Amino acid sequence: MPPIPKKTKSLSPYFTEEDVDQIRAALNAVGRLEGYASISELVEAATLRELRRLQRKYNGGKKWPGIPAGQIRPGRRTREESRRSQIKLEGSTPSPVVQRSPELP
Numbered sequence: 001m002p003p004i005p006k007k008t009k010s011l012s013p014y015f016t017e018e019d020v021d022q023i024r025a026a027l028n029a030v031g032r033l034e035g036y037a038s039i040s041e042l043v044e045a046a047t048l049r050e051l052r053r054l055q056r057k058y059n060g061g062k063k064w065p066g067i068p069a070g071q072i073r074p075g076r077r078t079r080e081e082s083r084r085s086q087i088k089l090e091g092s093t094p095s096p097v098v099q100r101s102p103e104l105p
Helices: 017-034 039-058 079-090
Strands: none
Touching: 017 039
């Protein structure tokens, strides 16, 4: 007798319009060749692959204890958080804003 599948829960990630267009295009172009029947299957596979990588890198390959819905802030990053993340990815530090004094006559 096959195992009973676990209940599924919904999670709604946000993507830019350009990224969504590319996800649809990739699914349309090669989804069947790669075994993906839907955007959900593609996004789920990619997310779980990244999850396993993070578990191996930071948690000895073990699962973390689950966190119930509502315990983590939902939604997208703020602009400031996105800026900091981009700076970190680029490996640079933000340039301080230099205020120039008005020129003397």
